[in-house]
Amino acid sequence: MAKSIGNLVLKGATGQIGKQIVVRKTKGRTILSSYPTVSQNYTEKQKEHFKKFKEATVYAKTVLKNTEFAEAYKKAALKSESGASAYNMAVKDFLSPSGVEYLDCSQYGGAVGQEITIYDNSMLTVEGIGVKILNPNEIESGKAKLKNGSWVYKTTAENTDLENTTIEVTLTNKLGRLLVERFQL
Numbered sequence: 001m002a003k004s005i006g007n008l009v010l011k012g013a014t015g016q017i018g019k020q021i022v023v024r025k026t027k028g029r030t031i032l033s034s035y036p037t038v039s040q041n042y043t044e045k046q047k048e049h050f051k052k053f054k055e056a057t058v059y060a061k062t063v064l065k066n067t068e069f070a071e072a073y074k075k076a077a078l079k080s081e082s083g084a085s086a087y088n089m090a091v092k093d094f095l096s097p098s099g100v101e102y103l104d105c106s107q108y109g110g111a112v113g114q115e116i117t118i119y120d121n122s123m124l125t126v127e128g129i130g131v132k133i134l135n136p137n138e139i140e141s142g143k144a145k146l147k148n149g150s151w152v153y154k155t156t157a158e159n160t161d162l163e164n165t166t167i168e169v170t171l172t173n174k175l176g177r178l179l180v181e182r183f184q185l
Contacts, residue, residue: 026083052095060090063175069124072174076123093123099171099179108185110159118144118151122173126151130170135161 013023019035042050064070064086073086073093080089101121108114120126131153132141139159144151159165165185172178 053091056091056094059094060087063090069175072124089123097173097177097179098122100169100181100183103167103169103183105167105183105185108155110162110165112155112158114155116144116153116155116167118153118169120151120171122171122179124173124175126171127174127176128172129153130172132168132170133157133159134166134168135159135164136166139165 013030014025016022016035022033022035024031024033064073069090070086073089076089076093077084077086082088084092098121100118102119104117104119108116116131118129118131120129129144129151130141131144133139133155140155140157142153142156144153146152162185167183167185168180169183170178170180
């Protein structure tokens with residue numbers, strides 16, 4: 001990739017040049033790319049993606065009006081190595097919400113009173129985590145409790161068939177959005 005430093009021709013330029021080149025700035029760098037070709041014959045899958053992306057942009061614009069949520073997305077953006085903005089992080093969170101980073105079942109052997117620890121990587125504050133243990137029918141369910149920065153669920157029923165057990169974790173963030181993830185033991 002060629003680099004041009006202090007280029008007088010492109011200094012301050014953004015947008016399209018004719019219908020051949022697009023100039024944009026990212027992280028203080030000037031990026032040149034070819035002009036995009038646009039098809040008018042979209043597949044149903046593409047149309048669905050466009051619709052979901054439009055919903056994501058509406059979500060991002062709406063949620064960033066709240067200073068608390070805007071701060072959370074700004075923090076997530078600062079952690080991002082891509083140089084994303086708070087707006088980008090909100091769109092990303094809508095399209096593919098962050099949830100359970102790691103589920104620690106090392107202390108779970110199917111007995112009553114054992115702990116399952118859930119570590120979340122949600123961009124927004126997690127309000128609560130629900131846990132269901134299925135085998136294949138529901139064995140038990142309840143709420144995990146926040147303990148030392150992670151969520152801990154204490155089992156209340158005996159499970160004799162760990163091989164066919166699934167743990168369903170439902171994470172609720174500060175906006176009330178639910179994210180359900182399933183983990184096979």
